[in-house]
Amino acid sequence: MDTIVMKFGGSSVADNIRLNIVAEKIIELYNKENNVVVVVSAQGKTTDNLIKEAGELSSRPSDREMDMLLSSGEQITIAKLSILLNRLGYKAISLTGWQAGILTNNTNQDAIIENINTDRINKELNDRKIVVVAGFQGINENTDITTLGRGGSDTTAVAIAAALKAKHCYIFSDVDGVYTTDPNKVTVAKKLESLSYKEMLDISSEGAKVLHNRCVEIAERYNIPIITKSTFNNKPGTVIDDRIEGSTVKSIVKNDDITFISAKCEKYTLELFDKIYRTLLENGIQVKNLINNSTYSLDLSFYIKSSMFNKFAYLLETDLSMLDCTYYNVTRISIIGHGIMNNNNILTDTLDIINNNKCEILSIDINEMKIAIILKNVIPNSVLEQLHSKLIK
DSSP: OOEEEEEEOTTTTSSHHHHHHHHHHHHHHHTTTOEEEEEEOOSTTHHHHHHHHHHHHOSSOOHHHHHHHHHHHHHHHHHHHHHHHHHTTOOEEEEOTTTTTEEEOSOSSSOOEEEEOOHHHHHHHHTTOEEEEETTEEEOTTSOEEEOOTTHHHHHHHHHHHHHTOSEEEEEESSSSOBSSOTTTOTTOOBOSEEEHHHHHHHHHTTOSSSOHHHHHHHHHHTOOEEEEETTOOOOOEEEESOOOOSOOOEEEEEEEEEEEEEEESOOOHHHHHHHHHHHHHTTOOOEEEEEOOSSSEEEEEEEEGGGHHHHHHHHHTTTTTOEEEEEEEEEEEEEOTTGGGOHHHHHHHHHHHHHTTOOEEEEEEOSSEEEEEEEBOOOHHHHHHHHHHHOO
């Protein structure tokens, strides 16, 4: 008997009508003599609303308490779905992250799964129950609830699939697969039939809201095929596995959630540099392309997620008050596909379009799988559309 893991996102479980659609899909696979584990997100905009409400209580709530708060959304979903499945005549049981044996490190808000004890899940599967697990959450060595970061339910699903040696991991959402670019920005975006793990990892890491990047890393490490599908139709989805195809552009990602920071200080010591970097890391602010542009003083430049800027601004008033900073929003365009570094026409065509639109380039990063270009200021979606028209065949 095969084990199948199914994950349903927030839009798929947003209300009772949609929960019934989800239940039908679960029952369909269960009736084919599969063991079924279901991982779910919080309903609809529950997580966003909880974050907003917490912000009304405190401008800087503790990360531990935020994990306690945000994990409650998934608990509501697992209970509702289990109630529904049992009413339909199918034995189901809901498990929180800790009940499912998900152990993480001690990092709140962006925890990493360190181990999964599958004893409880296997016990329930052996009783032919449908096991419904709360995504996005686990428990650390101090028995505190932790969360895995936004989109972390994907990682929960793939990690469980790996631990159970599942045949497939299905990721259901309100879109029917992975597209060549964001279909909300470019209407002619095309759905991809397949992607390699490495291509999907680049797409996720560059800011596309498709799959949590850590879930792709786990899938590749344990060779778990991921199938992304729509909850609301039966069209074929996108298969993500270890296949590698020709050197073509698979996807173009436009990420506007990036802020360029220039930080200066007349004093420069190795201890100061270390303090700045450690302070950013300890506050969950990941930096990219950190460079000191001066030999004799501190003249740092780096990029952070714009969604992290409020945290950074707070540090400028406290632990990093010695820094004199300027900043502005930028766009990162990432062109992704296996072997594209060897096709000079792709880079030439890209630069032609950027120059024709009078966009100022800040940096270019090229490797075997990706051409990533950071452009000063936020550029319009029309540039993305031109790139898609020229590069996607």
